[in-house]
Amino acid sequence: MEKVELLAPAGNLEKLKTAFVFGADAVYCGGLDFGLRAGAANFSLEELKEGLDYAHQRDKKVYLTLNMIPHNQELAELPEYIDKLKELALDGLIISDPGVFALVREKMPDIDIHISTQANNVNWASALFWAEQGAERVILARELSFEEIKEMAAKCRDKIELEVFIHGAMCISYSGRCLLSNYLVDRDANRGDCAQSCRWQYHLVEEQRPGEYYPIEENEQGTFIFNSRDLNLAEEIPELIELGLSSLKIEGRMKSVHYAATVVNTYRQIIDNYYQDPENYQPDQDLLAELRKISHRDYTKGFYYGKPGAEGQRYQSSSYLRSYDFMGVVKKNLKDKNEILVEVRNKIFKGNSLEVLSPGEKSYTIEVDYIIDSDGNQVEAAPHPKELIIIGTEKAVKTGSLLRREKNKADNGS
Missing domain, CATH: 2.40.30.10 (Translation factors)
Structure with missing residues (x-):
């Protein structure tokens, strides 16, 4: 059985090295342009080269995010940026926009392209479409149940690689395609500048009765009606491995070094423990407890067992738990x-x-x-x-x- 890839976030060079030290097989990171984490430190071309050298010396991989959905003015600058990327030994590019895909395919015909979760990949026909276009991998939307992932894995086997998220923040909007931040504060989530408006505190008020709030709050602090809990599929790792998926992905390019080290170390050991003895594998409670020691929101299984209800949200506060x-x-x-x-x-x-x-x-x-x-x-x-x-x-x-x-x-x- 070929071992599944453990893919970790790298918001900067220190986090990249930390992820590899603690057992990641690959990392994904953003350059200074055309990614979807403008708030992360991100990588200059020189830092990318250093990170790639560090990774390849250890037989590891680095994927670069190019998953912004660009407007015309940004698209005009993309060819020059792609030309600069050609000089680097990147292991793959993560792309969501078909126009960007076409430009990259023209200028870098040999590069592996991974289709971002931003492309809303929720069915096997979509995945096979991207396979026909020459994509190497599809990153599945987080709004899929285990049964849906299982069907996709069966339909796509030997045709295109599949990658799924196993840990980290969940977006209230479909696969991260969100307009809320843009509407409220003119910061476009689809161009890398999300203000996380879904985490703000909201009250309901009728237009003709300003100042009169409807009693929807859970307590005196108000109600965080869009505030999703964080994903944690540590206990489900054996099921996902058995589907033949290519990569298990951790969210968190803007999280701390401590977060990167703890989460990668935990999932590395869970994955390795399973491969050592699949038939007799049992979850290690000490390892599962490690994931409560990082800064996190209350955990959820997301859509894994079906559409989540109220238990998938945290209405009291958007703050992190830090123990x-x-x-x-x-x-x-x-x-x-x-x-x-x-x-x-x-x-x-x-x-x-x-x-x-x-x-x-x-x-x-x-x-x-x-x-x-x-x-x-x-x-x-x-x-x-x-x-x-x-x-x-x-x-x-x-x-x-x-x-x-x-x-x-x-x-x-x-």
Whole structure:
């Protein structure tokens, strides 16, 4: 059985490297133009080249998003941008617009093209149409049930690859084709500038009765009527693998390094555990619990078991659930001294209990026995983000590991 691809988001170069360190087979990222995440840092051409070199040295892949739905003025600039991309060894382009598809196919006839979820791929005939046009892969809409995905997989087998989302934010609008942001604040979601208007707080008021709100709110904070929960299909991974899908995709190019590392590490282990012994596979509850340690909204299975009802929404608030703080990155393991070199992200105190997230491993806890600052002095705390410090601890820690800390934990740093 050919192993399914684990595809991770990369909002910048650091997140790209983090995703690969923690087990992603491929990443998708955006350039400075023609993508759908204007709020992400995105990649210059020079950064793309560095990211591609990093990936290919590790036998990994990088796909670039070119999935904006451009207007005429943007389309005029596209040929020059494609010419620049020709100089890079990209593994594929993610495209939604037929005009963009045609231009890319003309200028880059050998590049693999993946049809974006923005193209509303919800049936097997659509997928086969794109196969006839020469697309390598179709990314399915998130509004599909398991039974629909199963039928598509059967109809499309050996004709075109299929990719599905397994984790991350859900869009209230069909496959992300949304006009709400454009209408309210003149920011076009289909051109990469969504204001996430669906996450705002709304009240219902009758036109002739300004100030008189209908009692639809769940509490005094109001009602978040478009606020979808986040997708989490960790328990459904075996079923999806058995369909013969080519790629399982994580959403989140604008999320943190901690998010990228935790989610990729979790799904990497779930996928590997399944392949090791498919017949006797059982979900690992410790791994499933990892996905509650990142910043997230309440989870949902989305459309997997059918159209979601009220349980697919969170009406009380659009804020994230955050139970852990990201404390630092382990830059080097000083094995001979039981010390680690750490780049600080949040204030670390002597005596803290820190949880370690290491590639390919379940998380575990270490104690901060002492801290040596960048001047070589022992200190009680390291308060400065990006500062390099040495932490004394009783266990060796892999280079590249992340350190996090449960909020409100009762130790010296509480």
